[in-house]
Amino acid sequence: MFESIQAAPPDAILGLNEVFRNDPRPGKINLTVGVYKDESGLTPILDCVKEAERRLVAKETSKGYLPIDGDPDYCRLTAELNFGAGHEVLESGRAATAQAPGGTGALRVAGDFLTSTGAARTIWCSVPTWPNHPKVFEASGLQVKNYAYFDADRHGVNLDGMLAAIREMPAGDVICLHACCHNPTGADPSPADWKLIADAVYDRGLMPLLDFAYLGFGTGIDEDAVALREFARPGAELIVASSCSKNFGLYRERVGSLTVVTKDVDTAQAVASQVRTAVRVNYSNPPSHGGAIVRTVLGDAELRSQWERELAAMRDRINGIRKVFTQKMSERLPDANFSFIEKQIGMFSFSGLTPEQVDRLKVEHAVYAVRSGRINVAGIMPSNVDALCDAIAAVSS
Template sequence: MLENLEVLPPDPILGLIAAFAQDDNPEKIDLGVGVYQDDSGRTPVMQAVLDAEARLLETEGSKSYLPPAGTAAFNTGVQQLLLGDDCSNRYGGRLASIQTPGGCGALRIGAEVIQRSSAGNRVWVSDPTWANHLPLLGGAGLTFETYPYYDLAGHRLDFDGMMACLQQAQAGDVVLLHGCCHNPSGADLSLEQWRAVTDLALQKAFTPFVDVAYQGLGAGLEEDAAGWRWMAERVPEMFIASSCSKNFGLYRERTGALVLLAETEQAAAAGKSQALNAARQIYSMPPSHGALAAGLILQEPALRDAWQSELEQMRNRIVQMREALVEQLGDDFAFIRDEFGMFSFLGIAPEQVTHLREKFGIYMVDSTRINLAGLNSDNLEYFVAAMRSL
């Protein structure tokens, strides 16, 4: 059986990780992998997470299975983080959530629920979008349309093109939106633009599916949430995929949640039951450790304050790297200052990407997306010199 299969090429980003590890250039820089790094180039465990884990070590008495929906405290905390502390009062039984193995699990289970719905299975995704969106959603049987989002030549959000294209969306379609810190472009919708997309969703009767992977790393925890909260208060139905990989640093713990907002309590209960059934068929129940730690942080005021302070320091470091890079590269790269989160496109030619990798040991994906958190006070000057040599 296995001899009938062909060997698939490695994932482009994972392939970069392997190539970077084998490079013996002492000044090499990894701008490809999508993880936060501090100014020393480390991806540390957040202190709030360490403190929460210490408490869990003292109190955890069992490693028995979690319920299929996961940890209740975590689910409640994520709902409040996404939709505000009063979301239970505002939405009541219209709101449902399940813990998932990371944001990937949330996207896939959301796609499974959509596929089971009689409303249809067409989803609109931004061009460009995160590379794994298509296989995650497509693996559930969804079909795709794309809408313009980022003008690479003009280094700007193509909002007019996006809105014109989404005029073609139909009732029952799903539109995938990046909640904040758009990956790969860093170009985010303003609150005014979120309002316009909300109006269009109501007009066309499509369902928004918001992927929230970077809350707190854009303009701030509350600021980042303003757009999708506005939308949630007005649309009858909405899916949200939430990840704790970036803002809690829980990458390998696979900690996420799928939040469903339905038009009625009955619809929310049905959606949750379908999500749980899909989860049972794919992974049965989610891992516990990361969700227990994140849930404790979100529910305990002192831990939450400490976590928010750390997260704000991370956000500020990325902003400082954007400012420093623009200051040294000049006005041709001023657009980087106006973008949000870890990623931006450099917009250089493919052969220049290859040149940076082969001559300088500077690694980025072929699209020219770079992770600003891969830059620091020790390697920024080297990176700028390499860019100036192009």
């Protein structure tokens, strides 16, 4: 049965990471995989998470299944985090939230929900986008199409191109938007741009699906939620897939949530039942531990402020190293302009490096980046920033 099966193509980014691990050169630099690293190169467990785990271990009395749509307190607290406590869509009961195994799980359930109910057949993704987006949506049976997003010359959002593309999309299609910290470019629309985008999306009769994987990694918790809150207009419908992988450092615990905002309470209840069906045939019910940690942290005033401080420290480190990198590049290449790295936000940037330069960085300098030129800024540390800037300067001339 299995003889004729061909090996699947390796995941480009994870494959590169494997090559990095086997590279014997001292001082090698890894800017590939999307995990946060502190100044010493570690992906830490947050102190608030450790404390929440201690409390959970002491109190936990059962390993029975969670409900199909997860822990209701976790769902409430994450929805409040995303929309802001007391937001009309939550108070009115017209939103249905389900706990999901990571942002990826939330996206897959969203896709399955859309296809199994016949609500939509086509989803539009930005060019470029997180490479898993099209694969996850196609696995759900959605047709994936692309819209213009990035202006490579200006290293920013191509707002006009994006709006023009939106105005051509057929009503009833879904548009996937990165709510903040666009992966892979690091280029986000401004709050004023988001208003124009939301106007265009709703004028056209499209369903926005906001992928919210980096809340708190850009500018701040509420600042990063500006797009989501712009779309959460009175009476408007939207879908939000959020993740606690990055902002709680809970990557391997698989914590996320899916919120579908509908017109009214009755519709929300019908949608919730369809989401539960999509979950039931997929993984039956979500894993508990990560969600319990997030619930414990968000539900306790002291742990919550500790989390906000720890999140701010991760954000500040990324934004700080962006400044240092930009400064050091301008010292090495005064004629080149790397200031966009400082302006972009989140964990990633499109560095503007060509595939050939990326190849040379790897071969000649043991610096690993994705061939598109995407770099994980959190891979830059005080200990390697000089060597990295020297290497980039060397392949740029």
